Amino acid sequence: MPTLQEWLDRVRRDIIEGKVPETLQFFTISEAAALLHVNRDHLYRLVREGKIPFCRFGERTYRIPAGALLEWLTEEIEQARSRQDGHS
Numbered sequence: 001m002p003t004l005q006e007w008l009d010r011v012r013r014d015i016i017e018g019k020v021p022e023t024l025q026f027f028t029i030s031e032a033a034a035l036l037h038v039n040r041d042h043l044y045r046l047v048r049e050g051k052i053p054f055c056r057f058g059e060r061t062y063r064i065p066a067g068a069l070l071e072w073l074t075e076e077i078e079q080a081r082s083r084q085d086g087h088s
Contacts, residue, residue: 007035012070026055026065027064028062029047029064032069035069047064052064053072
């Protein structure tokens with residue numbers, strides 16, 4: 001599994017080139033949690049709270065669009081930097 005930074009770099013590069021490989025279009029909850037190094041329950045909570053967009057396939061299958069995960073992560077990083085800059 002790639003590191004988070006490697007994944008972000010690859011997705012950004014693919015987006016700039018106008019392509020997103022099929023394997024990056026959707027993540028399972030487990031895949032996204034592993035990528036973000038967070039607990040699956042934490043990620044489920046973020047999804048249920050509407051903080052991370054998701055798609056449901058059937059009754060119990062959740063998928064997180066790669067673009068939505070990238071947007072959410074980018075916003076979280078920017079907010080963290082703003083908080084850090086505000087406390088400097």
